[in-house]
Amino acid sequence: MENKHNEIRSQRHSSEADTNSINRAIEKASKDPSFINIAISLIKEMRFPAYKKDIIKQAKRIASTSTSSTTTDTDSDTIIALFESLNGYVQYKDPYHVQKALEENNPENKNKKTSQITDSTREQPTVRTHPTTTDASIKEREAVNKNEERKDYPEVPPSAMSNFICSKCGKPFQNQNDLIQHQRFEGTEES
Numbered sequence: 601m602e603n604k605h606n607e608i609r610s611q612r613h614s615s616e617a618d619t620n621s622i623n624r625a626i627e628k629a630s631k632d633p634s635f636i637n638i639a640i641s642l643i644k645e646m647r648f649p650a651y652k653k654d655i656i657k658q659a660k661r662i663a664s665t666s667t668s669s670t671t672t673d674t675d676s677d678t679i680i681a682l683f684e685s686l687n688g689y690v691q692y693k694d695p696y697h698v699q700k701a702l703e704e705n706n707p708e709n710k711n712k713k714t715s716q717i718t719d720s721t722r723e724q725p726t727v728r729t730h731p732t733t734t735d736a737s738i739k740e741r742e743a744v745n746k747n748e749e750r751k752d753y754p755e756v757p758p759s760a761m762s763n764f765i766c767s768k769c770g771k772p773f774q775n776q777n778d779l780i781q782h783q784r785f786e787g788t789e790e791s
Contacts, residue, residue, distance in 0.1 A: 617681075617684045618681065618684075621677065621678070621681040621684075622681045622682075622684050622685050624678065624681065625678045625679070625681035625682035625684075625685065626682065626685055626705060628678055628682075629682055629702065629705075635678075635679075635682070636682070636699060636702050636703060637699075638675070638679065639659070639679045639682050639683065639702070640695050640698060640699050640702075642658070642659045642662045642663060642679060643655055643658050643659055643662070643683075643695055643698065644695045645662075646658040648692060648693055648694045648695070648697075649691045649692060649693050649694075650691070650692055651688065651690070651691055651692070652683065652684075652686040652687065652688040652690070652692075653688065655683050655686065655692065655698060656680060656683045656684065659676075659679060659680055659683050660680060663676035663679065663680065664676075682702060685702070685705050686698070686701055686702070686705075687701070764776050764778070764779035765779075766779060766782055766783060766786065766788070767788065768783075768786050768788045769786065
């Protein structure tokens with residue numbers, strides 16, 4: 601009995617999904633952008649949120665009952681394989697969520713390529729470097745040029761705090777509204 605616990609075993613098993621057909625489906629989706637739209641049209645009427653298994657079940661059901669000329673038997677098998685490429689642990693909110701997941705799986709995705717950093721940029725990044733000191737203003741440290749002016753927030757470093765102090769008890773407040781509210785409570789509101 602002890603000998604069985606100390607053994608290391610292996611067992612040959614086959615994949616649940618046909619990886620070759622999944623790869624062919626992903627390749628077809630990368631070459632034909634309308635293929636993903638056709639696949640999504642099979643599941644647009646299903647109830648969401650749904651997991652991968654539910655999506656595949658719905659796609660198989662629609663593909664088997666469909667008399668549509670847009671999908672042939674090989675297309676429907678390829679569409680099922682495309683849905684097999686989805687993550688089985690994700691709960692998809694709607695057909696759009698599924699579409700975006702399929703597009704992300706697509707190695708030829710144009711959006712994916714445009715947002716990636718190139719090797720040359722990685723090796724030689726183009727960043728602004730200015731000699732700086734800790735007492736320099738934000739404009740001197742971060743502005744592209746001296747004429748640039750930010751209108752969305754004042755030039756106050758995050759570490760700077762101006763305290764508003766209650767004249768009665770001496771308690772400090774980070775903003776004037778808190779001080780006014782405190783003074784109303786204390787009955788010493790100043791005009």
